[in-house]
Amino acid sequence: MTPGARPVLATERAALMLQLVPYLIGKGEVSVSEAAADFDVAPAQMRAMVEKLTVIGRPGEGGYWQMANDLFDIDWDLLDEHDRISLTNAVGLEHAPRLTAREAAALLAGLQLARSLPGVGDSGVISGLLAKLALGASSAPADLIVAPEPVDGVRGRVDEALHRGVAVSFTYKAPDAPATTRTVDPVKVHIADGQWYLQGWCHLRQAMRTFHLDRVRDLALTDIAITHGEEQPPALFDMGETGNLVRIRFPAAVAPLLRGYLDRAQEVATTGEVSVASIRVADPTSLKRLAAGRGGDVEILEPSGAREAAADWARAALDQYTDAGGRGRGVDDPSTAEG
Amino acid sequence: MPADDLSASTAARNAPEERLLNLVVALMATDQGLTKDTILGSVSGYREQGEAGASKDALEKMFERDKESLRALGVPIETIGDRLEPDDLRQARYRVPTSEYALPDEITFTPEEIAVLNLAAGVWGEASLSADARSGLRKIGSLGITVDEPIIGYAPRISLHEGSFAPLQRAIEQCRVATFPYLKPGDETPRTRRIRPLALAEYEGRWHVYGIDTEIERERTFLLARIVGAVKVTRESFDARLREGAGERALAGLEELARRQSALLEVHPGTEAALRLHRRGAPALQGIRVPFVDVHIFADELASYGPEVRVVEPPALRDEVRRRLRAALEVNGEADR
Numbered sequence: 001m002t003p004g005a006r007p008v009l010a011t012e013r014a015a016l017m018l019q020l021v022p023y024l025i026g027k028g029e030v031s032v033s034e035a036a037a038d039f040d041v042a043p044a045q046m047r048a049m050v051e052k053l054t055v056i057g058r059p060g061e062g063g064y065w066q067m068a069n070d071l072f073d074i075d076w077d078l079l080d081e082h083d084r085i086s087l088t089n090a091v092g093l094e095h096a097p098r099l100t101a102r103e104a105a106a107l108l109a110g111l112q113l114a115r116s117l118p119g120v121g122d123s124g125v126i127s128g129l130l131a132k133l134a135l136g137a138s139s140a141p142a143d144l145i146v147a148p149e150p151v152d153g154v155r156g157r158v159d160e161a162l163h164r165g166v167a168v169s170f171t172y173k174a175p176d177a178p179a180t181t182r183t184v185d186p187v188k189v190h191i192a193d194g195q196w197y198l199q200g201w202c203h204l205r206q207a208m209r210t211f212h213l214d215r216v217r218d219l220a221l222t223d224i225a226i227t228h229g230e231e232q233p234p235a236l237f238d239m240g241e242t243g244n245l246v247r248i249r250f251p252a253a254v255a256p257l258l259r260g261y262l263d264r265a266q267e268v269a270t271t272g273e274v275s276v277a278s279i280r281v282a283d284p285t286s287l288k289r290l291a292a293g294r295g296g297d298v299e300i301l302e303p304s305g306a307r308e309a310a311a312d313w314a315r316a317a318l319d320q321y322t323d324a325g326g327r328g329r330g331v332d333d334p335s336t337a338e339g
Numbered sequence: 340m341p342a343d344d345l346s347a348s349t350a351a352r353n354a355p356e357e358r359l360l361n362l363v364v365a366l367m368a369t370d371q372g373l374t375k376d377t378i379l380g381s382v383s384g385y386r387e388q389g390e391a392g393a394s395k396d397a398l399e400k401m402f403e404r405d406k407e408s409l410r411a412l413g414v415p416i417e418t419i420g421d422r423l424e425p426d427d428l429r430q431a432r433y434r435v436p437t438s439e440y441a442l443p444d445e446i447t448f449t450p451e452e453i454a455v456l457n458l459a460a461g462v463w464g465e466a467s468l469s470a471d472a473r474s475g476l477r478k479i480g481s482l483g484i485t486v487d488e489p490i491i492g493y494a495p496r497i498s499l500h501e502g503s504f505a506p507l508q509r510a511i512e513q514c515r516v517a518t519f520p521y522l523k524p525g526d527e528t529p530r531t532r533r534i535r536p537l538a539l540a541e542y543e544g545r546w547h548v549y550g551i552d553t554e555i556e557r558e559r560t561f562l563l564a565r566i567v568g569a570v571k572v573t574r575e576s577f578d579a580r581l582r583e584g585a586g587e588r589a590l591a592g593l594e595e596l597a598r599r600q601s602a603l604l605e606v607h608p609g610t611e612a613a614l615r616l617h618r619r620g621a622p623a624l625q626g627i628r629v630p631f632v633d634v635h636i637f638a639d640e641l642a643s644y645g646p647e648v649r650v651v652e653p654p655a656l657r658d659e660v661r662r663r664l665r666a667a668l669e670v671n672g673e674a675d676r
Contacts, residue, residue, distance in 0.1 A: 019478055
């Protein structure tokens, strides 16, 4: 679809108005601002759609123009004086339309991810919903499958702590840092790219922190009632203005693979096929992991300490392989995902 | 453009969405269906344009376009042909059967289900599927269900960074063959692949498209991250029945791959590698055994752990890890190395 093209916009408005009639009938009376929020449009757009509704109706009979009761109508005084919408005559479209294939697919995929949440997946609610959405779609939605993840002990206990409103204590081992014991008021569990993160108020740091659940061990519930649950959590991985600047060089084509880092980049300059990015990180030597994993695509320009750390990291890893193995290519290896 | 034939004032008074909605109302109000002539002469939007002097040809083209637009919105427009002359569409009648248009009455949702659906609709973040999910929720919401307490404490997200996702989803919906340039790791240049796409599957945080490669007539799974150019949706269609159960087959295929191939790894305890690999692996005589789906992606991960992990087998994986480490050392090492 091309946003901005007039025919598409008209079709989208038509789609919204098909939903508007059953919505208004269901609400009875609703403020312009509430309806606008429910439809993700500006209040002025909602008002325009409602006004437009009043010129829509059944065709006139036998060559005559439509009569008033052949058209939708609203309580105009209510709209003009109180910014509230109330339908006074409906001439069709009372039923909620079926879901389009795309709408059903978007919800179905979301449900599959929701299934991996403790307490949701095992309740039978999901399988019932999957069946109902399939029935309620106007045509078969594309299969969007999200692979299920097992709920392990840590995830289950975090869920219990969230529900009971108590702090958890655990051992946390961040990469290249000594293990620490934390007590945290759990606020939210973020799931992104299949990874689980606990966001909460850390009693040790006296601040909101995000913890990768894979790095959490010996998690236990405490008797301490949470005191920071209401606070607005910052965006995931927000580094703010803290941290040290690192400059890396890489082929422009691999930028999508460095997304997680480049999202935090201060600046990315591309000349020809080569890009240089300045990124703020808490510990510049931590980029040794990125450099090793990207296999020569990422060169650390500055600081020199981080560059040396990356070289040492790769050298130490190679030193583990004392046998003189041949150079593997593995291009047509049967074990690639591409079957 | 037929719309250009019209005077500006007429066009302004009759926005396209008004015409589309008048058409839906008219087609839903009839049981026997309306002929095209009746529609063009009586439905508001066409009628005014006809009276303002638009040609019959222009009106008919407009009607064809409107039908396509409405069908794309999921409005089922039925064509009832003349029984004696089924190929002659001049006497065809059009209607929208309410039973196929509306959400079936027998589908009801409990407040608990609505709470779960709200959570499910939130997974798309800023992706364009978010608007689709919200729109679907609105339709369900207008069935007038009271909403349970929202499910708090969770923010599940599905990330969608691949531009190939949307066209592939469209190709699946429309049962059309799609082509795309695909770059296998180690290859210098991408090769154009041609598939009947059947399902999209996220596995271990990565999106795959599953379909039948038309060149070899076999089922294949492709990583979206390796599609390096535009996906073209061709006009060639395929049997929709191929899509039945495709999502489960795609998932089963990926799981089968992971079952079939595993790596034997020595991992230093207490390290990042140990923490991250432990969840996925099982203890073995010499280290741990971790299943994997793609040797190149797993090699990327293992190389990043540096000296925290040593690959014992398979040799292909070990070689890939060492190749990455050597290259990283070469690029980041001193000038004299």
